[in-house]
Amino acid sequence: MKGFYDPSILEGVEMLQILHPDGTLDEGLRPPELTDQRIQELYREMVFLRLADQRALNLQRQGRMGTYAPYMGQEAAQVGSAVALEQGDWIFPSFREGAAMYIRGAPMGAIFAYWMGNEAAQRFPAGVRVMPISIPVGTHPLHAVGFALAAKTKKEPICTLAYFGDGGTSKGDFHEAMNMAGVLRTPTIFFCQNNQYAISVPRKIQTASRTIAQKALAYGFPGIQVDGNDLAAVYAATRLARQRALSGEGPTLIEAVTYRLGPHTTADDPTRYRSQEEVEQWQPLDPLLRVKKHLEQCCMWDEEMEESVLAFAEEKLNRAVQEAEQFPEPRPEEMFNYTLEKMPLRLEAQLRDYLSFLQGRED
Amino acid sequence: MSRLNMVQAIQSALMAEMLLDPSVMVLGEDVGREGGVFRATEGLQEKFGPERALDTPLAESGIVGLALGLALNGMRPVAEIQFDGFMPPAWDQIISHISRIRTRSRGRFSAPLVIRIPYGGGIHAPEHHSEATEAVLVHTPGIKVVYPSTPYDAKGLLISAIRDPDPVLFLEPKRIYRAIREEVPEEAYTVPIGEARMVREGKDVTVVAWGAMVREAERAAEMAAQEGIQVEILDLRTLSPMDDQALLASVRKTGRAVVVHEAPRTCGLGAEIAARIQEEAILQLKAPVLRVTGFDTVVPLAKLEHNYIPSPERILRGIKQAMAF
Numbered sequence: 001m002k003g004f005y006d007p008s009i010l011e012g013v014e015m016l017q018i019l020h021p022d023g024t025l026d027e028g029l030r031p032p033e034l035t036d037q038r039i040q041e042l043y044r045e046m047v048f049l050r051l052a053d054q055r056a057l058n059l060q061r062q063g064r065m066g067t068y069a070p071y072m073g074q075e076a077a078q079v080g081s082a083v084a085l086e087q088g089d090w091i092f093p094s095f096r097e098g099a100a101m102y103i104r105g106a107p108m109g110a111i112f113a114y115w116m117g118n119e120a121a122q123r124f125p126a127g128v129r130v131m132p133i134s135i136p137v138g139t140h141p142l143h144a145v146g147f148a149l150a151a152k153t154k155k156e157p158i159c160t161l162a163y164f165g166d167g168g169t170s171k172g173d174f175h176e177a178m179n180m181a182g183v184l185r186t187p188t189i190f191f192c193q194n195n196q197y198a199i200s201v202p203r204k205i206q207t208a209s210r211t212i213a214q215k216a217l218a219y220g221f222p223g224i225q226v227d228g229n230d231l232a233a234v235y236a237a238t239r240l241a242r243q244r245a246l247s248g249e250g251p252t253l254i255e256a257v258t259y260r261l262g263p264h265t266t267a268d269d270p271t272r273y274r275s276q277e278e279v280e281q282w283q284p285l286d287p288l289l290r291v292k293k294h295l296e297q298c299c300m301w302d303e304e305m306e307e308s309v310l311a312f313a314e315e316k317l318n319r320a321v322q323e324a325e326q327f328p329e330p331r332p333e334e335m336f337n338y339t340l341e342k343m344p345l346r347l348e349a350q351l352r353d354y355l356s357f358l359q360g361r362e363d
Numbered sequence: 364m365s366r367l368n369m370v371q372a373i374q375s376a377l378m379a380e381m382l383l384d385p386s387v388m389v390l391g392e393d394v395g396r397e398g399g400v401f402r403a404t405e406g407l408q409e410k411f412g413p414e415r416a417l418d419t420p421l422a423e424s425g426i427v428g429l430a431l432g433l434a435l436n437g438m439r440p441v442a443e444i445q446f447d448g449f450m451p452p453a454w455d456q457i458i459s460h461i462s463r464i465r466t467r468s469r470g471r472f473s474a475p476l477v478i479r480i481p482y483g484g485g486i487h488a489p490e491h492h493s494e495a496t497e498a499v500l501v502h503t504p505g506i507k508v509v510y511p512s513t514p515y516d517a518k519g520l521l522i523s524a525i526r527d528p529d530p531v532l533f534l535e536p537k538r539i540y541r542a543i544r545e546e547v548p549e550e551a552y553t554v555p556i557g558e559a560r561m562v563r564e565g566k567d568v569t570v571v572a573w574g575a576m577v578r579e580a581e582r583a584a585e586m587a588a589q590e591g592i593q594v595e596i597l598d599l600r601t602l603s604p605m606d607d608q609a610l611l612a613s614v615r616k617t618g619r620a621v622v623v624h625e626a627p628r629t630c631g632l633g634a635e636i637a638a639r640i641q642e643e644a645i646l647q648l649k650a651p652v653l654r655v656t657g658f659d660t661v662v663p664l665a666k667l668e669h670n671y672i673p674s675p676e677r678i679l680r681g682i683k684q685a686m687a688f
Contacts, residue, residue: 122467140460149429177428179420340528341528
């Protein structure tokens with residue numbers, strides 16, 4: 001009998017789906033370690049992450065946070081992929097990956113503090129293998145390829161995973177990264193969250209390809225399209241890609257088909273470019289909903305549990321907000337200190353001059 | 364010791380550092396099997412294999428972005444951009460990531476890498492093979508910019524660049540790649556980044572130059588000497604961080620400065636140098652700081668190139684104007 005990780009099991013699969021919107025789970029495709037108990041644990045995380053995302057939006061509206069890019073609707077894509085990695089692996093996030101970053105060990109308080117305007121928050125604790133957020137769309141997958149190439153050269157048994165969106169696949173650097181990874185057979189996972197929009201521009205204006213996954217074929221490696229709102233399918237596809245990476249078979253592109261339920265950022269009004277009907281069509285496909293349904297069907301969930309999980313998440317979230325707001329206020333020196341390892345004399349003079357200006361004003 | 368030209372000195376630096384440090388590698392278009400279109404990486408693939416002398420697909424942004432990823436995971440990559448005019452596609456990676464990763468991560472990550480670029484005009488090349496845009500590089504915080512003018516300095520500065528904890532753009536004046544030979548030690552040695560070189564001492568006027576313009580300035584200084592003008596020449600060698608001390612000391616001594624560069628004049632590095640001099644040494648100045656530069660035009664092809672790039676005669680005119688003020 002073929003185990004799940006035999007790639008031929010995916011032959012002929014259009015879009016991999018394991019956990020269906022009605023909560024039923026395709027047992028033939030279930031990765032063995034993704035037990036119902038594990039799913040229950042991940043559901044708790046997803047609930048926390050949904051609340052954290054909503055809290056960030058509220059903080060922004062209250063003027064306690066700057067512009068924020070919410071991930072609501074993409075929790076399965078991020079959690080499923082992030083937990084499929086091993087401890088030594090690195091992720092290279094774009095700006096909508098708060099959930100994945102948190103799962104990989106970035107403290108939620110630090111993630112919030114970053115969006116409050118403090119770079120220091122992106123210096124994650126040692127051991128947290130999360131790169132700082134990369135804002136220029138589609139430019140950072142190259143770093144994941146280079147990092148993976150170094151790992152391959154040094155024979156480190158790790159892989160790298162780059163997160164980007166459907167818009168990112170239009171960028172030249174994305175294609176250069178895919179091409180480099182294919183030629184150099186680097187242990188890299190290209191993880192596209194196809195959330196249907198790049199701000200206002202729909203997926204069909206980004207590419208004439210039928211799928212994003214198929215772009216991998218042109219670069220000589222496999223692409224898998226998965227239901228991005230399906231925690232199990234995302235997890236399984238990422239495990240498979242990781243296995244390929246670690247066994248020297250090279251990169252994989254995963255297209256997680258999902259939907260951004262919220263705005264692009266807090267500065268965006270999505271009613272200008274998409275209808276309420278469209279959003280409503282996606283709501284029943286909410287990634288949290290189907291996990292909950294599944295757990296209910298296994299008698300591993302009820303309203304009482306939901307409430308206690310929510311209460312626990314709320315409390316954890318309050319602590320994260322407190323942590324973010326108590327993040328040490330950066331001193332002006334900080335913007336000078338990290339330009340180069342050793343501050344050049346000219347920069348030192350600028351700093352000295354500015355500090356004496358500040359002191360003069362305080363007198 | 365052997366007498367090497369600049370390309371050979373650069374190759375010698377790469378060879379020496381790759382022997383000393385297994386994390387040093389070169390990558391780029393044609394750098395492996397071909398040994399580079401200028402032969403600066405000749406013999407490296409034979410010696411160190413295709414992984415450490417890596418032929419990449421033809422994609423400048425890809426090469427430089429890949430180099431950053433390699434550096435983030437402990438390698439010391441020396442990437443080659445084949446010609447100055449092909450740097451713009453890689454510029455996004457440099458200005459958006461390489462120059463910022465230390466700041467963005469508050470020092471958790473850095474980008475200890477070198478980007479070598481055969482640079483500037485004077486070789487009768489096709490379009491996009493003769494550009495000089497160093498002001499843009501110097502304007503960008505978080506990177507160092509080095510631009511040697513002799514084989515000895517090229518080797519020593521390249522080794523310093525490879526060992527530097529920060530990203531270094533290493534500009535190579537391709538016009539004089541093979542024009543000058545001098546004694547270059549076989550072993551590794553360093554020339555410090557951030558220190559200018561006094562090429563020639565003189566009491567009347569300071570000529571500030573770098574790269575291929577140093578040799579042109581020397582020729583102009585010879586001509587000036589015949590007319591009784593003693594020219595001091597300062598080769599900046601490192602454009603960022605710039606050696607302000609050496610610059611100001613020389614100008615305070617002579618009271619006159621002429622800045623020479625082949626890049627366009629407006630917002631060129633000469634403007635910054637002139638500003639710096641008037642901020643710090645206005646009372647010692649006997650004349651305005653003058654500039655002898657390329658024009659605010661696109662660099663022309665071979666037929667007009669000699670009109671664009673400052674010649675010894677044009678530099679001499681600048682020197683005389685400074686003296687006559």
